[in-house]
Amino acid sequence: MQHVMLLILILTSHASVAAIYQWTDEQGITHFSDNESKPESATEIDVKLTPPSIASLIQSRTPAASAANTSNTDMLLIPIGVSINSPIDQQTLRSNSGEITVSATLSATLTYGLNIRLLIDGVIHSEQIDNQFKVRHIPVGTHTLQLQIINNLGKVIASSELITVYLHRFKAN
Structure with missing residues (x-):
């Protein structure tokens, strides 16, 4: 059941990705934003998101990491x-x-x-x-x-x- 809910969350979040814009200011600093109020020089960049596999999510959870948040009780x-x-x-x-x-x-x-x-x-x-x-x-x-x-x-x-x-x-x- 948890895996199904995780998969649904990943798929729906992938579909709702907003556009990402990139521009360089006068000081030569490159900026990235998903905010619509961007300078006219900003260009939309193509971001390809690949959702992680369920197997990689399960394998990344180590016993040491989960034990770190436990209390004495x-x-x-x-x-x-x-x-x-x-x-x-x-x-x-x-x-x-x-x-x-x-x-x-x-x-x-x-x-x-x-x-x-x-x-x-x-x-x-x-x-x-x-x-x-x-x-x-x-x-x-x-x-x-x-x-x-x-x-x-x-x-x-x-x-x-x-x-x-x-x-x-x-x-x-």
């Missing part, structure tokens, strides 16, 4: 996924200092400009490129954890499932 051709590897959903964690480690598993390598964001109870805790988060001073109780992949503009590209963990302190008998 366009560069992400492989969808990326993230999941929480550790802790697991409904796990009870015991830590007197309130420290937990959250490990992420990614389906692809992070590209430039992407970060992993950790949310605890729906609130952003931190963002980093490392897939392991060391979190300290978490209060005792039930908490939800989620990971997100974000781009350099803060847009969420992927999210893990929401998991629930229970933090308890060690008891001494």
Whole structure:
């Protein structure tokens, strides 16, 4: 369909070519114009336009040229996924200092400009490129954890499932 439209555009533009006029002024400079308001010394010149072939138009488009206009978000051709590897959903964690480690598993390598964001109870805790988060001073109780992949503009590209963990302190008998 694109080739047909391109061919129609080329053929119609070829038929609508205006006359081109040439003249030399008093300083010896040669001028070309398609404007009807030309000096009397101007002569119409015969311009033969040959429309390019469709094959030459397709071949002239190189991958390097088309990739030059892409942004960071366009560069992400492989969808990326993230999941929480550790802790697991409904796990009870015991830590007197309130420290937990959250490990992420990614389906692809992070590209430039992407970060992993950790949310605890729906609130952003931190963002980093490392897939392991060391979190300290978490209060005792039930908490939800989620990971997100974000781009350099803060847009969420992927999210893990929401998991629930229970933090308890060690008891001494």
